[in-house]
Structures are given as structure tokens and as C-alpha cells.
Amino acid sequence: xxxxxxxxxxxxxxxxxxxxxxxxxxxxxxxxxxxxxxxxxxxxxxxxxxxxxxxxxxxxxxxxxxxxxxxxxxxxxxxxxxxxxxxxxxxxxxxxxxxxxxxxxxxxxxxxxxxxxxxxxxxxxxxxxxxxxxxxxxxxxxxxxxxxxxxxxxxxxxxxxxxxxxxxxxxxxxxxxxxxxxxxxxxxxxxxxxxxxxxxxxxxxxxxxxxxxxxxxxxxxxxxxxxxxxxxxxxxxxxxxxxxxxxxxxxxxxxxxxxxxxxxxxxxxxxxxxxxxxxxxxxxxxxxxxxxxxxxxxxxxxxxxxxxxxxxxxxxxxxxxxxxx
Amino acid sequence: xxxxxxxxxxxxxxxxxxxxxxxxxxxxxxxxxxxxxxxxxxxxxxxxxxxxxxxxxxxxxxxxxxxxxxxxxxxxxxxxxxxxxxxxxxxxxxxxxxxxxxxxxxxxxxxxxxxxxxxxxxxxxxxxxxxxxxxxxxxxxxxxxxxxxxxxxxxxxxxxxxxxxxxxxxxxxxxxxxxxxxxxxxxxxxxxxxxxxxxxxxxxxxxxxxxxxxxxxxxxxxxxxxxxxxxxxxxxxxxxxxxxxxxxxxxxxxxxxxxxxxxxxxxxxxxxxxxxxxxxxxxxxxxxxxxxxxxxxxxxxxxxxxxxxxxxxxxxxxxxxxxxx
Numbered sequence: 181x182x183x184x185x186x187x188x189x190x191x192x193x194x195x196x197x198x199x200x201x202x203x204x205x206x207x208x209x210x211x212x213x214x215x216x217x218x219x220x221x222x223x224x225x226x227x228x229x230x231x232x233x234x235x236x237x238x239x240x241x242x243x244x245x246x247x248x249x250x251x252x253x254x255x256x257x258x259x260x261x262x263x264x265x266x267x268x269x270x271x272x273x274x275x276x277x278x279x280x281x282x283x284x285x286x287x288x289x290x291x292x293x294x295x296x297x298x299x300x301x302x303x304x305x306x307x308x309x310x311x312x313x314x315x316x317x318x319x320x321x322x323x324x325x326x327x328x329x330x331x332x333x334x335x336x337x338x339x340x341x342x343x344x345x346x347x348x349x350x351x352x353x354x355x356x357x358x359x360x361x362x363x364x365x366x367x368x369x370x371x372x373x374x375x376x377x378x379x380x381x382x383x384x385x386x387x388x389x390x391x392x393x394x395x396x397x398x399x400x401x402x403x404x405x406x407x408x409x410x411x412x413x414x415x416x417x418x419x420x421x422x423x424x425x426x427x428x429x430x431x432x433x434x435x436x437x438x439x440x441x442x443x444x445x446x447x448x449x450x451x452x453x454x455x456x457x458x459x460x461x462x463x464x465x466x467x468x469x470x471x472x473x474x475x476x477x478x479x480x481x482x483x484x485x486x487x488x489x490x491x492x493x494x495x496x497x498x499x500x501x502x503x504x505x
Numbered sequence: 506x507x508x509x510x511x512x513x514x515x516x517x518x519x520x521x522x523x524x525x526x527x528x529x530x531x532x533x534x535x536x537x538x539x540x541x542x543x544x545x546x547x548x549x550x551x552x553x554x555x556x557x558x559x560x561x562x563x564x565x566x567x568x569x570x571x572x573x574x575x576x577x578x579x580x581x582x583x584x585x586x587x588x589x590x591x592x593x594x595x596x597x598x599x600x601x602x603x604x605x606x607x608x609x610x611x612x613x614x615x616x617x618x619x620x621x622x623x624x625x626x627x628x629x630x631x632x633x634x635x636x637x638x639x640x641x642x643x644x645x646x647x648x649x650x651x652x653x654x655x656x657x658x659x660x661x662x663x664x665x666x667x668x669x670x671x672x673x674x675x676x677x678x679x680x681x682x683x684x685x686x687x688x689x690x691x692x693x694x695x696x697x698x699x700x701x702x703x704x705x706x707x708x709x710x711x712x713x714x715x716x717x718x719x720x721x722x723x724x725x726x727x728x729x730x731x732x733x734x735x736x737x738x739x740x741x742x743x744x745x746x747x748x749x750x751x752x753x754x755x756x757x758x759x760x761x762x763x764x765x766x767x768x769x770x771x772x773x774x775x776x777x778x779x780x781x782x783x784x785x786x787x788x789x790x791x792x793x794x795x796x797x798x799x800x801x802x803x804x805x806x807x808x809x810x811x812x813x814x815x816x817x818x819x820x821x822x823x824x825x826x827x828x829x830x
Contacts, residue, residue, distance in 0.1 A: 257584065257759075259623030262693065281606070283688050293690040294619040298584030298759040310657050310755060331830050332635055353755055363608050365618040366691015368587065372755045430635060430678055430697045434582075434623040505656050 181233045181382045182494070183208075183215050183344070187252045187302065192216045197229060198246050198379060199236045202496060205246040206236050215254050215380065219343055220435045222327055248496050252302035253376035254346055255325065255436060261297035261374065262427045263321070263350055263440035264290050268417040270445035270458060277461035278358040290418045290426045293366045295350075297438065301375040303498045307351060308505035309372060315354030316475040316502055318403075320454030320483045322395040322413050323348050323440040324420050325380060329433040335421030338428060339393050342420060345386065347377040347399070347485050347495035348440060354457055354474060377483070377495035385494055393419030395485070397493065399444045401454050402482040403475075408459075409452025411444045413485070454483075477504050506558045506707045507819070508533075508540050508669070512577045512627065517541045522554065523571050523704060524561045527821060530571040531561050540579050540705065544668055545760045547652055573821050577627035578701035579671055580650065580761060586622035586699065587752045588646070588675055588765035589615050593742040595770035595783060602786035603683040615743045615751045618691045620675075622763065626700040628823045632676060633830035634697060640679030641800040641827055643728075645779030645808045647720040647738050648673050648765040649745050650705060654758040660746030663753060664718050667745060670711065672702040672724070672810050672820035673765060679782055679799060702808070702820035710819055718744030720810070722818065724769045726779050727807040728800075733784075734777025736769045738810070779808075802829050 184205065185193035192214035196205045211232065212218035212225045235241035265271045271291060275283065283291065301307060309316055325344040330337070356370035389396045396414035400407075418426075423439050444454045453459045460470035475481070480501045485493040509530065510518035517539035521530045536557065537543035537550045560566035590596045596616060600608065608616065626632060634641055650669040655662070681695035714721045721739035725732075743751075748764050769779045778784045785795035800806070805826045810818040 259582065260621055265690070280689055281687070284684055289684075291688055291690050292693050294621060294693055296585055296619060296756060297622075298762070299757060308656070314755065331633070356755070359609055359614075360691075361689030362606070363616055364605055364686030364689070364691065365590070365616050366685075366689065368617050368619055368752065369754045427693065429694045430639065430681070431621060432624060437623070 181229060182385060183254060183380045184246070184248070184251045184378045185215050185254050185256060186250055190214070191257055193252050193256050197233050197236055199243065202246055202379065204236060204243040206232060206241055206243040208232055216258065216436050219325055219327065222343055222435070248378040249304050251378040253300040254344070254378070254380035255438065256300050258297045258436045258438050259434040260437040261295040262292050262437070263295050263442060264292045264418065264423045265442035266290060266416040266418040266423055267442060267445035269447050270443045273445070273458050273461045276464070277457050278361060280358060280361050290423050291442070292423065292426055295371050295374060299373050301373050301500070303376065303378045303496065305375065305500060306503045307375065307500050308503050309353070310505045312476055313355060317352045317354050317456045318481045319350040319352055319443040320399045320401050321348050321350050321441045321444060322346070322485070323438050326424065326433055326435065326437045326439065328435045329424060329428045329437070331428055331430065331432045333425055333428045335419070335425045338424035339421035341424070342383060344380040345383055345390065345395060346380050346438070347483065347498065349375040349481070349483055349498050349500070350440060351375065352455070375498055375500055377498045379494060379496045381494050393421040397485040397487065399454055399483060399485050404479055407452070409454050411446040411451045411454055413441070413444050415446050416441055475502050477502055506554060507710060508579060508705045509571070509573070509576045509703045510540050510579050510581060511575055515539070516582055518577050518581050522558050522561055524568065527571055527704065529561060529568040531557060531566055531568040533557055541583065541761050544650055544652065547668055547760070573703040574629050576703040578625040579669070579703070579705035580763065581625050581627070583622045583761045583763050584759040585762040586620040587617050587762070588620050588767060589617045589743065589748040590767035591615060591741040591743040591748060592767060592770035594772050595768045598770070598783050598786045602782050603686060605683060605686050615748050616767070617748065617751055620696050620699065624698050626698050626825070628701065628703045628821060630700065630825060631828045632700065632825050633828050634678070635830045637801055638680060642677045642679050642781045643806045644675040644677055644768040645724045645726050646673050646675050646765045646767060646769060647671070647810070648763050651749065651758055651760065651762045651764065653760045654749060654753045654762070656753055656755065656757045658750055658753045660744070660750045663749035664746035666749070667708060669705040670708055670715065670720060671705050671763070672808065672823065674700040674806065674808055674823050674825070675765060676700065677780070700823055700825055702823045704819060704821045706819050718746040722810040722812065724779055724808060724810050729805055732777070734779050736771040736776045736779055738766065738769055740771050741766055800827050802827055
């Protein structure tokens, strides 16, 4: 199934089911008022939602044209948002960029920070930030939306609780990052509101591209209309099962919790990057100094996971402009 | 005003108004179904809630006996939970306990981590944790519950958005702390669900004990019935205005956001501590080794902020037992 969330006057928005090719949609709020409510009551609503999805795809239900510009994030707020750093290539490069001390047990224990989850941005929302001097950067990622996860779940038990897959941009302010890392308390000012592509999909929609707890798709990133990178999600050093189990080690996770991959990052230089900081550290390695600046107000970034050999993807597109708050 | 939240079948619980001496209460859910809803609609509900509070205190409304054992946390879930480390005496001692590198700008920029806010515990709930080997510890703190705070608010603007004061226990697993600090990503496994005293109060209830953005009360802590410490909240190195403004530097804060002080900690040795880790590091300094162990399953901790010269306090009592998950 494919879902989106229509902006309305509520904090959680209104649930839409979107057809497989993203051209049409139908209001599903008579089954569940919002996607958060659906995830919190999955056992009861899954079957009626699937029936409506089938009717929409077969044409029995006509629906209406799907307009992603009217959408907010699939979950405009969620109970919890924990973001990993599951691509060790990214972690290794950032260690060089930030000049921070070597991270202990990097290969064995997933890195993960707790992020704010009360105020997510939609795929075409402007991104208001206070200052260009903060080092405005994007981070292209994948994520999962979970059902309840018990404390102490194994990676396989954890993976069984994945209900939806999403694509996101974990906006980052690089000027704050090194100090917040050295404080040991982790990211806070360095991580403003996160943005999401309009469509959340059940794992079956990805077919073979969802396997081993990984999204095996390229994430295509453009900055101001120019290609920036298209790293592949399959190269996660830890799968989602490991990431979720890490988050649930000493706590239970409420239904609606979102877990992210961290910046998609491949060792191959040819595919480029999904964040500016990585390009800058590669420039430092190659030329001795970073040549690419961070984002300016008015800059735009576009992200889209693509099915092999197509310009299309299951999550739709994030395309946003950074503006002065 | 004084509020509590009755456990029921909903995620947010049911709103109670509690009389000034905490003996009686009245269901206020016809004005606002939950305390979270009240904070999210404060301008509309403040006056009717105050009228009901006045009637309860004057005896015009009889109400019913208040039973804190039926209560959950004032907010059993909240949009956001950010915990500072505003008592630098605690930060300095923990640096010695954890043997972590010196924290940059410690005197100038508040330390703050983002915590999970989807699953808070009530004042008499058992505390299920996976293992005694994780170094189970309590941290006695104060906190504020906020109305909306705009991005970039000044400390004074931020302080104007404080709606309620609370008392809490930020449960901590010390075995995870040093590694998570060294990772730079901050606390995650080290911070399981946080617990709250039953009563949330409007700042006016504290009279002169709420000033300079600080709660000027002693926090009395007992471990298995023995006095453990009674440090004073007035010695915060940063006030709540500074803490909130720090959290809102690059984001807006939703109504219902909770900001904590971090462990209440005084330089005077005579008042004891509000967490075990502090006592242990003082033992290391004095005797060369830590003599006090962390908590065992079955152990109990009791916390109560007290009005000067009394055994009573505005927030009621947290008294919990640690149990195996």
C-alpha cells in the first residue's frame, strides 16, 4: 500500500491512500483519520485499507488526482525519531570532516541519535533556518515507521515490526555539529526539523528492493538543479533490524516510531554524495581544502529514490527551498 | 493551579484539578480532556480551569479524595523532551566519573540532550529495566512544560512561555553513558523512560520559590528508605530561560515540550546528591574507590521537593521500585 497525508487543521493531517503509480488518491479517513492513527491500530485497519487500495488500483474506486504539493510529511509528528549512521563510509568521512576523536566500537555498535519528532516538514515546504553561517546541509536517507517494539527485541523480531518505509532529508547545521559531538550530549541545535517525501509504502511495494532489512534503491540528489549524487541504499553496514534492536535495548518503542539510516553513502566516488559535508571532506583529501560551500538562502535541494532504469520512485520527491526564518 | 493525570485507556490520560493541599481533586475533562490538550489550548482553557480550581479550594465544588496512586505522569507522552545539565557541579563530577574528555564551552553554552518522550512513567509505576549490570541510577530533577516557543526566542521570551513546573526522575544506565558520550551521538540506551511526580503546577503556586527561572526548593531523595540527599534547585548555573532558548535556537518548540534541569547538584558536600554516580565519584576522590553500588532489582527510590521547614511539597512524591523487564 501507498499512503500520503493531506495538510489540514489537525496536528496529524488526513489519511490518503495513493495508487501504485502515484497519479490518483482516495481519502481513507473513514478507516483511520490519520496515518499515525493507522499505524497505532494496524491490526484493525490493515485489511480495510488494503481493500480500498485494491479498489483504487483496479479502478473500481475512481479517486481523484493526487497532488503531492498539498501533502505534509506522512507523519507530521511522531512519538519518536531516532536516526542511525548505518553507512560507515559516511561516519568515517565525517570523522575526518569534524576532526573529532575516533568513535569507539564503530564497526560493532550502531551510532544513533535521538531527534526531535514534534515538527516534521512536508516534501515541498520551505525550510526556515536562522543563519547561513550555521553551515546548512542536507542528508538524504531512508527510514522505517514501526508498530510497537518490545524492550530487548532481537533484530529479527524488530524487523517484523516494520510497517512502512519512507524517504527523508535530515537537515543538518554543520557549524554546531563538532561542538555538540565533543560535548558528548549529541546533536540538538545541529538538527532542525526533518523533511519527508510524500509517500510512505508498505515493504511489499518494493518487492526485491526490500531485503536484508535494507532499501536497495539509488537515492538521487540534486542541488539547485545540478546532479549531486545517487548513492545506493543497499550498502548499509547495519540493517534496519540491527538499528531498531539498538534503539529498543533499554526501552519499548511506541507505534509510529521512526528509525532512519543516516546519510546514504557509498565507498565508490563515482556515485557522489547525499550531503555536502561528504563532498567537502573528499575535496579536502584530494585538494587540501574544501571547495564547495554550504547552502545559501534560496537554494533548493531535490531528492528521489529511483527504481532501476527509471526516473520514478515509490516515495515521490522531496523538493525544498531554504529560507531565512 | 495544580494538575494531575488519571490513568485511563487513552495515551494522554484524563485531566484532574487538584486542590492546593493535594487532598482533593475534581475531573476537569469537560474543559480539556487531558493536560496535554490543556497546554496546547492554554489561552482558551486557562480561565475556566482557574475558576474550577478556585471552586475546589473554596469548597464550592466538593470534589473527591485525591489518590496519587491512580495517576500517571502529568504528561504520559509529550511532543518533545530535552534535558539540560544546568548544575555545573554535576557536570564537573560526571566528567571525573566517566573519565570523558573536558567538555568545550561548559560554562558558556548549556549542555542538553534530546530524550525519548513517547513513554513516560507515573509516580508509583514500577521501572522495568533489562539488567542490573547496566548500572541503574536515578537523577532527581525539576522541569518545565512549555507553550509554543518560536525559533530564536530570547531567554526572557522563552521564560514567558513556561506554563507548568514538574519534578522528575531521569532514570540513567551508567554502563552505557561513557561509550555513548564518546560516540558524540549522545545518550540513547543510557536513558530509559523518565518518571514524573504526580502534580504539575503553574509557576504562581510556588510564590517566591519560582524566581530567576529557577525552582528554589530542596529536592529530598531517599534510597530504600535511607536519606540520600537534599540538594537545592536554586543553584542552577543556567536558568530555564537559558535552557529553553538553547533548545529553540534552530527549531520551534511545540506546546507540551518539557525541558529539564539535569540532576540537581550543589557544591556543598553536606546536602548529599540526587544521583548515585555523584556519590560514587566523591567516594573515588575521598577514598580512591567507589564504595556505593548502583541499584538492584527490588530497590526503591523516593523523591520529593519540599517547602522550607515542612515535609510537604507542591509536586507530590515519586516513589518507585526497579524491576526486571
